[in-house]
Amino acid sequence: MLFIEYDVDHDGLIELVALVNAIENEGLDPDGDAWLAWRRNEFEDDGMGCAPVAPEDLVRMEAAQDPDALRSIVEGIIMADRSTKEGARS
Numbered sequence: 001m002l003f004i005e006y007d008v009d010h011d012g013l014i015e016l017v018a019l020v021n022a023i024e025n026e027g028l029d030p031d032g033d034a035w036l037a038w039r040r041n042e043f044e045d046d047g048m049g050c051a052p053v054a055p056e057d058l059v060r061m062e063a064a065q066d067p068d069a070l071r072s073i074v075e076g077i078i079m080a081d082r083s084t085k086e087g088a089r090s
Helices: 033-042 053-063 067-089
Strands: 002-008 014-021 049-052
Touching: 002 033, 002 067, 014 067, 033 049, 049 053, 049 067, 053 067
Parallel strands: none
Antiparallel strands: 002 014, 002 049
């Protein structure tokens, strides 16, 4: 499972931190659930800055022909993730 790690500053600017392939070497965590649980517990943002990439979005990312198309896909994933998580907090 691919995850996008990102930070959001006080002005709302989003910075891409990392793309993380969270599949365990022995195939024990194919959905990345164990990694995501670790991520939530080890970072002070409780998982707010970590977006899972759905398989269909990964296909779109891999097929992107230019940096602007890829950026648009990644931004959409992050914005949807943030919206969902902020809605759950209120």
